[in-house]
Amino acid sequence: MTESSSRRNVSQEPSGSPYPIPEDPMNTSRSTTPVLVVSPHPDDMESGAGGTVARWAAQGRKVVLVVCTNGNKGTSDLDMAPEVLAATREEEQKNSAEVLGLSEVVFLRFPDQALEDCYELREKISRQIRIHRPETVVTVDPNRPYIRHPDHYTAGRVTLNCVFPFARDVHAFPEHIREGLEPHKVREVYLWGSPEPDTFLDVTDSFETKLRALSCHRSQVEQGWELRDVRARTRYTEVGRRIGVQYAEAFKRIEVF
Numbered sequence: 001m002t003e004s005s006s007r008r009n010v011s012q013e014p015s016g017s018p019y020p021i022p023e024d025p026m027n028t029s030r031s032t033t034p035v036l037v038v039s040p041h042p043d044d045m046e047s048g049a050g051g052t053v054a055r056w057a058a059q060g061r062k063v064v065l066v067v068c069t070n071g072n073k074g075t076s077d078l079d080m081a082p083e084v085l086a087a088t089r090e091e092e093q094k095n096s097a098e099v100l101g102l103s104e105v106v107f108l109r110f111p112d113q114a115l116e117d118c119y120e121l122r123e124k125i126s127r128q129i130r131i132h133r134p135e136t137v138v139t140v141d142p143n144r145p146y147i148r149h150p151d152h153y154t155a156g157r158v159t160l161n162c163v164f165p166f167a168r169d170v171h172a173f174p175e176h177i178r179e180g181l182e183p184h185k186v187r188e189v190y191l192w193g194s195p196e197p198d199t200f201l202d203v204t205d206s207f208e209t210k211l212r213a214l215s216c217h218r219s220q221v222e223q224g225w226e227l228r229d230v231r232a233r234t235r236y237t238e239v240g241r242r243i244g245v246q247y248a249e250a251f252k253r254i255e256v257f
């Protein structure tokens with residue numbers, strides 16, 4: 001895809017956004033800048049941003065995934081032992097990361113449904129930002145109202161707090177500085193699952209890869225692949241219509257000043 005045709009496939013709604021239309025995130029001139037993705041559970045990232053992440057990885061961007069919880073309560077099977085499920089989901093996540101072309105997966109292994117805004121979580125996410133020095137951070141929007149998973153709220157909220165101010169400020173986590181990790185300023189954040197999306201990215205070319213990655217999470221599909229795929233195609237077709245492409249993913253984009 002040429003740069004000009006790629007540019008047509010990203011848009012930002014002009015009304016209601018205080019932000020300027022972004023430089024095209026698929027622009028090949030930025031293809032080597034690192035990306036850090038923070039996911040509350042194994043498989044959340046694939047649902048919200050799998051197509052976008054696969055495209056970035058295919059363009060040569062280093063993409064590192066941080067998974068906050070071990071997902072050990074993600075089942076309706078009473079006979080499934082939580083520790084077995086956690087180990088299974090870690091393997092599923094590794095397989096999915098390979099399908100998507102990710103560079104690395106970091107498992108923080110906090111227990112499912114118990115993620116809290118604590119020093120340890122702030123420190124671990126800030127550490128990954130300072131290690132990998134991403135230009136772009138991707139996570140879940142914590143501002144979804146009413147019914148929402150508490151781990152999603154915490155993962156999204158703490159990640160934003162780590163982007164600013166924790167990873168950026170030199171006096172936050174002085175142990176990092178002593179270890180040789182420098183403060184880092186992230187340039188932009190993409191939030192999936194946003195109630196106010198303003199950026200729609202064409203994932204037509206990577207949509208089948210997204211579905212294959214989701215299929216790696218076998219423990220999470222209880223209603224069958226066919227129904228899951230039909231629902232995904234319907235959902236992302238609707239998003240694609242907003243920018244005139246077959247499939248698209250929706251984000252709230254924040255430029256960090």
Ligand SMILES: [Zn+2]
Pocket residue numbers: 040041044149152
């Ligand atoms: Zn989740």
